[in-house]
Amino acid sequence: MAQSKPDFRTVEVNLPAPFEGWTATMRAEGVPARVFIELQSGNVERAMKAVERLIVKHNFLDETGEPAATVLDAPMDALTDCISRWSDAVAALPPR
Numbered sequence: 001m002a003q004s005k006p007d008f009r010t011v012e013v014n015l016p017a018p019f020e021g022w023t024a025t026m027r028a029e030g031v032p033a034r035v036f037i038e039l040q041s042g043n044v045e046r047a048m049k050a051v052e053r054l055i056v057k058h059n060f061l062d063e064t065g066e067p068a069a070t071v072l073d074a075p076m077d078a079l080t081d082c083i084s085r086w087s088d089a090v091a092a093l094p095p096r
Contacts, residue, residue: 006030010056011089019078024058024071026086028093039083048072051083 008030015022031054038050052071060074061067068074 013082013085024082025056026054028090
């Protein structure tokens with residue numbers, strides 16, 4: 001029997017001022033264990049690369065006001081707020 005990929009849910013994260021209007025669609029299910037390990041690693045570079053893997057799409061801007069090529073080009077404040085709001089959103093999801 002062929003395996004099928006599960007339909008994992010995502011959450012929408014909306015950032016407050018000074019990042020009003022910035023949104024990210026983030027993985028809420030099916031997150032690899034390695035991502036959680038990296039988030040808890042205590043190493044900022046590894047943790048931010050893990051955040052990058054969680055974000056499916058975004059409209060973040062870089063320091064020049066242009067669309068960020070990757071989430072890692074967005075301000076650190078936006079990314080730390082994003083991960084905090086992601087955690088709250090995932091915890092609030094109803095069970096399937």
